[in-house]
Amino acid sequence: MAGDRFLLIKPWSYRLWSDVEHVLAQLLIAEITNRVPVVFWPTHCLHNGFIHTNGFELYFEPVSDYSIFDLAKHEYTFYPPIWDADNLLVEDPGKETWMYRSIGDLISSDANVVVGDVYFSISEIIPFIKKENAAYGMTATEIYRYLFKKYIRIKKDILQEVQGFYQSWLKDGHPILAVHVRREEDDMIIDVRKDIADEHYWQRHSGKYGLKFPIKKDRKYRFLGRGKLLNANSQYHAEIKKLMNRYSIKKIFLLTDSEEVIREYTEKYGDMVVYTDCKRLSASEPAYFIENPVVKRRRGIEVIKDACLAAKCDFFIGNDFSSLSRAISRIKDWPEENIKLLFRRRERRKYPINVKMIVSDRKKIFKSFVEYIKNLYRRILKKLHLGGDEGDR
Incomplete structure (x- = not known):
């Protein structure tokens, strides 16, 4: 890669595994454009608890020998044109407008420093891959796994924690099924009886209906036509049963941010369930309750630790709408029959499984x-x- 051509990869979502997914796609762009990649997550990222520290390097080794400070040179040119040597450390509040940020513009730019702070999927980048690139001819999933293996090197202290837990709790329990269950979105409900062609494809339950028709699991919803309520995360147990019957599963490694899910699974599966000791939330607590500014790195370690331990298991069931589940599916080359990411489908749309859904047989x-x-x-x-x-x- 050229020594004066860089791709600065900034965060997109400020959630750890979502931003790792973003980083992987940007690393592919760096390979295509022959640029040196530099990843910088600023101090306000969700899992960065330190001042003036690169959040990415709290958990992962650098992807190159350069830092953001090596790129802040006044003689360098920058793209998109809002950037210069003096503002490179700040965030662009207008990035969601996507101005100057099409894939074609980023790839064709001749600037010394191109800033990648918006999300592209690997599928969007595949048409730009050249024949000489190692990823040429691969599927999107294969490319994610290739990039993860090549660039993502987890810090040694985190890997030591992973290995210690595995040796103590999982090593002698194979075959092991890892299950990732996201906390139920208690204040959200999807009503697939509505015409939602021009709306966001899941909607919050209307306040007036919440007052007239309080949510009850056994209630028939009639205010928009006859229907019934499907509970959140209701698909998991059927899938777990299939694998338990077919492969004689000995242990279930449970990944969840929910106290209720821990209780549910330990009551149902007993001593088969294994999980790490970390902070979790009840259904009524907002997500930001899980964060303490002093110990944010600890929270990031827990998320990475869960993913690495799940990758050591033989089977995995996750949530197709979760960046953590998608990361686990890409950390190693899973046999197709050993992994399943769950979602709900109605007509041609996919919906997350960790929310309630009203359906109708009309x-x-x-x-x-x-x-x-x-x-x-x-x-x-x-x-x-x-x-x-x-x-x-």
Whole structure:
């Protein structure tokens, strides 16, 4: 890579595994453009508890021999054009407008320093991969795994914790099933009976309906037509049962941020359940309760530790909408039948499984009614000897 061509990778989401996913895609862009990658997560990132410290390097080794301070040179040119040597450490509050941030613009720029602070998926970058690149011809999943193996080197103290827990609690328990269950979004509900073509595809439960029709697990929701409420995370146990019956699972390594999930799984599976000792939340507590500014690195270590331990298991069931679950699916080359990321599907849309969902059988009932009328119409025509073959169309 050229010594005066850099790609500065800044955070996108400020959540650890989401930003690692963002970093991996940007590293692919660095390879395509022959740039030296430099990752910088500022002090206000979710898992960065120190002042004037690169948050990425609290958990991972640097991806190159350069730092952000090596890039802040007045003789360098920068892209997007909002950046210069004096403001490189700050964040751009307008990055979500995506101005000057198309993939084509970033890849074709001749600036010394290109800043990558918006998210692209690997699938979006694949068309730009050249034949001489090692990732050429790979699938998106294969590219993620290639990049993770090449660039993501976890700090030794974290790996020591991972190995210590594994030796003490998991080593003699194979075959082991890792299960990641996200906390239920208690104040969110998805109503798939609504026409949501032009709306955000999951919606918060209306306040007025919350007052008129308080959420109860056994209630039939009628205010938008007959329907029923599907509980959050209700798919997991059926999938766990399949694997337990087929592979004689001995241990379940449970990853969750929920106290309720811990209780549910220990009551159901007993001594089979193993989990790390970390801070978790009850359903009523907001997510920011989990963070203490003094111990934010500890929280980041716990998230990384869980992912690494899950990757040491034989099977994995996770949440398709979770960056942690996706990271686990990419840390190692899982056999396809050994891993499943769960979601709910209605029509052509995918929905997260850790929220409640109202569904309706109205369409099915309507389709059955239409078929009944068609059949009745055909029988009448046939009995009256009318319409010939047309009645069978």
